[in-house]
Amino acid sequence: MSNDSAESTTATGLTPEQRLEAPTTHLVDAGIATIHDMATLRACVAYENTNQQRVRILRRLAERAQEIRTEEE
Structure with a gap:
């Protein structure tokens, strides 16, 4: 898991915490x-x-996953 996190941070400059804990x-x-x-x-x-386990955020992440899968087809 830390490897995925490191790769995603390198690619965008944003950590998962920065993406999901915005004000x-x-x-x-x-x-x-x-x-x-x-x-x-x-x-x-x-x-x-x-x-946090916020349902709204997890739902939005699931929607984004579906969008990425569709884009990859």
């Missing part, structure tokens, strides 16, 4: 919208499951 919901939504790979998404899901 406003608009920034959290933007952080999720700018996830472009499954490694970053998995790191964010792992972070959320370990820390």
Whole structure:
């Protein structure tokens, strides 16, 4: 897991914590919208499951995962 997190941080400069602990919901939504790979998404899901377990955030991450899968087809 730490490897995925390190790779996602290197690619974007944002850690899962920075993406999901933004001060406003608009920034959290933007952080999720700018996830472009499954490694970053998995790191964010792992972070959320370990820390807050917010249903709305987990639901949005699941939606973004589906969008990424669709884009990869």
